[in-house]
Amino acid sequence: MHNEAILPSGTMTAHRPPGVVISAANLTKTYGDVAAVDGITFSVPAGESFGLLGPNGAGKSTTMKMIGGVTRRTSGNLSIMGLDPDTHGPEVRAHLGVVPQQDNLDEELRVRDNLLVYGRYFGLPMSYLKPKADELLEFAQLTDKAKSKVDALSGGMKRRLTIARSLINEPRILLLDEPTTGLDPQARHILWDRLFRLKEQGVTLILTTHYMDEAEQLCDRLIVVDKGRIMAEGSPAQLIREHSTREVVELRFGSERNAAIASRLEGIGDRLEVLPDRVLMYAHDGESALEQVSARGLRPLTSLVRRSSLEDVFLRLTGRSLVD
Amino acid sequence: MTEPLAAPQPALRAHRPEISAAKARRWGAFYYAEQVLRVMKGYSWSIVMYSVGQPVAYLFAMGVGLATLVDSGNAAFGGVSYLAFIAPALLVSAAVMTAANEFTFPVMDGFKWRRIYYGPHASPLTPQQIAAGQIMAVTLRLLLQSAIYFAAVALFGASPSGWGWAGILVATLTGLAFGLPLMAYSASITEDKGQFALVMRFIVMPLFLFSGTFFPLENLPPAVRWVGWISPIWHGTELGRVLSFGYHEAPLLTILHIAVLGGLAALGWLLTRRRFALRMGQ
Numbered sequence: 067m068h069n070e071a072i073l074p075s076g077t078m079t080a081h082r083p084p085g086v087v088i089s090a091a092n093l094t095k096t097y098g099d100v101a102a103v104d105g106i107t108f109s110v111p112a113g114e115s116f117g118l119l120g121p122n123g124a125g126k127s128t129t130m131k132m133i134g135g136v137t138r139r140t141s142g143n144l145s146i147m148g149l150d151p152d153t154h155g156p157e158v159r160a161h162l163g164v165v166p167q168q169d170n171l172d173e174e175l176r177v178r179d180n181l182l183v184y185g186r187y188f189g190l191p192m193s194y195l196k197p198k199a200d201e202l203l204e205f206a207q208l209t210d211k212a213k214s215k216v217d218a219l220s221g222g223m224k225r226r227l228t229i230a231r232s233l234i235n236e237p238r239i240l241l242l243d244e245p246t247t248g249l250d251p252q253a254r255h256i257l258w259d260r261l262f263r264l265k266e267q268g269v270t271l272i273l274t275t276h277y278m279d280e281a282e283q284l285c286d287r288l289i290v291v292d293k294g295r296i297m298a299e300g301s302p303a304q305l306i307r308e309h310s311t312r313e314v315v316e317l318r319f320g321s322e323r324n325a326a327i328a329s330r331l332e333g334i335g336d337r338l339e340v341l342p343d344r345v346l347m348y349a350h351d352g353e354s355a356l357e358q359v360s361a362r363g364l365r366p367l368t369s370l371v372r373r374s375s376l377e378d379v380f381l382r383l384t385g386r387s388l389v390d
Numbered sequence: 391m392t393e394p395l396a397a398p399q400p401a402l403r404a405h406r407p408e409i410s411a412a413k414a415r416r417w418g419a420f421y422y423a424e425q426v427l428r429v430m431k432g433y434s435w436s437i438v439m440y441s442v443g444q445p446v447a448y449l450f451a452m453g454v455g456l457a458t459l460v461d462s463g464n465a466a467f468g469g470v471s472y473l474a475f476i477a478p479a480l481l482v483s484a485a486v487m488t489a490a491n492e493f494t495f496p497v498m499d500g501f502k503w504r505r506i507y508y509g510p511h512a513s514p515l516t517p518q519q520i521a522a523g524q525i526m527a528v529t530l531r532l533l534l535q536s537a538i539y540f541a542a543v544a545l546f547g548a549s550p551s552g553w554g555w556a557g558i559l560v561a562t563l564t565g566l567a568f569g570l571p572l573m574a575y576s577a578s579i580t581e582d583k584g585q586f587a588l589v590m591r592f593i594v595m596p597l598f599l600f601s602g603t604f605f606p607l608e609n610l611p612p613a614v615r616w617v618g619w620i621s622p623i624w625h626g627t628e629l630g631r632v633l634s635f636g637y638h639e640a641p642l643l644t645i646l647h648i649a650v651l652g653g654l655a656a657l658g659w660l661l662t663r664r665r666f667a668l669r670m671g672q
């Protein structure tokens with residue numbers, strides 16, 4: 067039942083390459099002198115999970131708000147399902163489900179009523195909304211909270227309710243702005259599982275995150291953004307292949323000594339990155355790099371060989387870490 | 391007839407996005423009004439108690455207490471009892487007080503405190519429709535409250551003319567004439583520095599006291615009479631008196647009352663729409 071035409075045909079969906087649901091060209095948003103989004107270009111085909119990975123202040127939320135048709139762009143082109151959100155705001159928003167960075171549930175209403183009320187904004191009839199709300203509560207594992215007040219919910223539950231709410235109109239495109247920020251690991255995993263299911267159903271997911279594990283888990287393809295610009299684009303594996311080595315050795319010599327010892331590590335692996343608390347040694351084969359470290363008579367307090375991650379990609383591209 | 395057991399559930403399907411958008415474009419304001427009313431329903435008990443309790447208390451204190459000290463039938467009071475003289479003013483003032491509450495704190499709540507507006511803002515609704523929906527819901531509340539108030543006035547025998555009921559509409563219009571410009575102001579506030587308390591203390595209260603509410607405006611020294619002329623409460627009260635007991639005034643003045651009230655409400659609505667659209671589009 068979920069493989070019906072992903073792209074509704076019709077007069078409103080003209081002028082776009084087949085399969086592309088979102089395209090942005092030179093998208094820019096300035097606030098006064100600050101360029102929150104500074105000329106970014108990307109497009110997203112139907113059914114893809116597309117991520118924006120970047121640190122705080124990178125311009126992720128601003129981009130999401132422009133896609134969501136709630137913030138006007140300063141310049142550039144933007145089209146969602148072939149529609150310009152500046153001129154077809156209601157039509158664009160009717161296609162979307164939106165999970166904003168900050169929950170904005172109606173705390174005065176009960177959990178289930180939040181879904182009903184939201185569905186009414188899409189002109190959906192109660193005969194559809196009532197069973198749909200129950201189905202979504204089940205999906206969000208909130209069935210036994212249906213009659214609770216929203217302010218009695220935990221952070222993770224509120225987030226799941228926000229996701230349930232965003233699905234009330236059965237959108238084929240879902241915008242998720244930092245869906246799991248501030249949640250504990252268990253709550254994050256529950257959420258990831260729910261998002262996977264949506265992905266399996268063919269829903270296009272656009273999500274922002276500053277967690278590299280989230281990006282690796284959920285995104286087919288992503289752009290790394292920093293200061294409103296795209297630093298790199300590709301699948302997580304591609305990005306790691308292009309911008310990092312296969313493995314990384316993390317060495318800790320004690321905060322004072324990391325920098326001093328780094329010079330004695332020259333030549334091992336492809337590249338060194340000295341952070342205040344540790345030294346990162348990039349190498350194709352971590353174990354053998356670690357052996358060379360011991361061979362030079364160096365004894366780190368702790369050492370760890372791991373696979374390269376998007377965190378390493380980001381560090382490479384910007385010289386800074388994702389999470390500060 | 392036998393019901394087929396465990397009939398296969400028909401697949402739930404939302405209508406297409408194009409239909410959502412078309413419906414929202416047409417009915418969006420009503421959808422939002424529905425939501426505001428749903429929230430109000432949560433505290434409907436206190437709304438009704440307030441709407442009933444306030445007039446009964448005022449009418450009793452003024453009509454039974456104060457009226458014995460005031461010379462009833464005084465020509466200054468239009469030849470009616472003191473209670474009949476002040477009843478239209480109380481009706482109008484109560485609507486203005488309610489409007490002053492409904493168009494301040496909830497707007498701050500929408501934009502800032504709990505950011506309630508930003509949920510519907512991401513739906514097909516437009517900022518203008520969100521503003522309109524809230525205005526419509528509050529208008530309904532004003533109508534209901536004024537109807538209850540008027541019923542109390544009628545029970546106290548303080549509405550001699552057959553047209554007194556139209557005071558319900560006058561009170562509602564006055565509430566909007568005062569409330570909508572205030573709503574535009576509320577929508578422009580980004581930092582809460584207690585502005586609303588100041589509005590209540592230095593605008594609503596003086597207007598309540600000096601708008602010909604308890605005595606004709608002519609009794610005020612000319613230096614402060616202008617307060618009444620610019621006050622929606624005065625225009626609403628005078629209009630209410632004309633309807634309630636045929637208060638004598640120039641017909642042109644009656645038309646002016648309607649024009650001022652309608653004009654203020656329309657201006658406030660326009661400014662509010664602009665503010666909402668500006669603030670939500672950023």
Ligand SMILES: Nc1ncnc2c1ncn2[C@@H]1O[C@H](COP(=O)(O)OP(=O)(O)O)[C@@H](O)[C@H]1O
Binds near residue numbers: 101124
């Ligand atoms: N409404 C606004 N007014 C002024 N500056 C803003 C506004 N929203 C965002 N910014 C600025 O734009 C930049 C990008 O912000 P944002 O898109 O929220 O980044 P992110 O979501 O990646 O953390 C930041 O420098 C932020 O301070």
Ligand SMILES: [Mg+2]
Binds near residue numbers: 123127128167243
């Ligand atoms: Mg953000």
